[in-house]
């Protein structure tokens with residue numbers, strides 16, 4: 001009995017690094033945004049354009065924090081705009097982890 005509880009706690013604390021997935025409808029909105037809004041600069045298939053490629057293999061070496069910060073605040077002096085007014089930090093983390101295929 002106790003062992004089961006500890007096992008579950010262990011799994012829970014590991015899972016905490018993953019963002020809570022937004023509700024299904026919001027997930028679709030965010031995926032559409034990624035394709036169309038982000039895709040306008042990063043390419044419809046995210047292979048790059050005005051902005052760099054955003055495929056899992058391109059971003060794998062970068063930390064979640066760094067990527068979330070870039071998306072939330074944009075990059076001053078470049079075309080990358082801040083998305084803070086449109087998506088929350090949790091949603092941004094979910095998006096990053098979706099791009100990285102961790103969800």
Ligand code: HEC
Pocket residue numbers: 033034037038039040041042050051052054058059062067070071075078079080081083
């Ligand atoms: C108006 C054009 C534009 C749009 C729209 C845009 N980006 Fe960018 N993005 C850029 C540019 C340009 C850079 C490169 C900035 C630099 O030189 O540091 C960039 C950089 C990034 C980076 C950093 C990549 C790396 O390898 O460090 C991420 C992540 C990113 N964008 C994600 C997004 C996401 C997610 C969206 C949509 C929510 C988005 N961008 C929309 C232009 C854009």
